[in-house]
Amino acid sequence: MTIFRIFLPLATGLAIAVAPAAAHGETAAWTGHYYLQGVMETGSELLLRADGRFQWYLVVGALDLFAQGRWEAKDGNVVLTSEPGNDVPEPAFQTMTLRQEEDGRLIPGGPLGRGVYVRPEHGSD
Secondary structure: OHHHHHHHHHHHHHHHHHHHHHHHHHHHHHOEEEEEEOOOOEEEEEEEOOOOEEEEEEEEOOEEEEEEEEEEEEOOEEEEEEOOOOOOOOOOOOEEEEEEOOOOOEEEOHHHOOOEEEOOOOOOO
C-alpha cells in the first residue's frame, strides 16, 4: 500500500506533463503555410503558426475575405476560431473546421468548403 502512495502522485504528475506534450506534437505537425487548390478563379492562403494563431484570406473576383485568430488540432480536424483585431475588424467567419488528411492536406467544411489546402513543395514557399 505504501508503494502506491509514493508512485500514484508521481504517475499522475507524469500523465499531466505528457498530455500537453502530446497535444503540442499533434499541433506542431500541422503548423505551416497552406494554399488553396482546386477552386477556379479563387486565391486563398492559410498560415497556422506554432503559437496557436492563424491568418487566413480568400479572394474571389472583387470579394476579399479575411480572418485571424486561434487554431487547434482536435479530433482529426483543424479548428479555426476567428477573433476581431486591428487588421481584421470583421472576420469572414466565427469558426471553420478543416478535416486533416494523412497526406498533409486540409479539406475545408461549411459554406467555404471547396477545394483543398496544401503545403507548397519543399523549397518553393
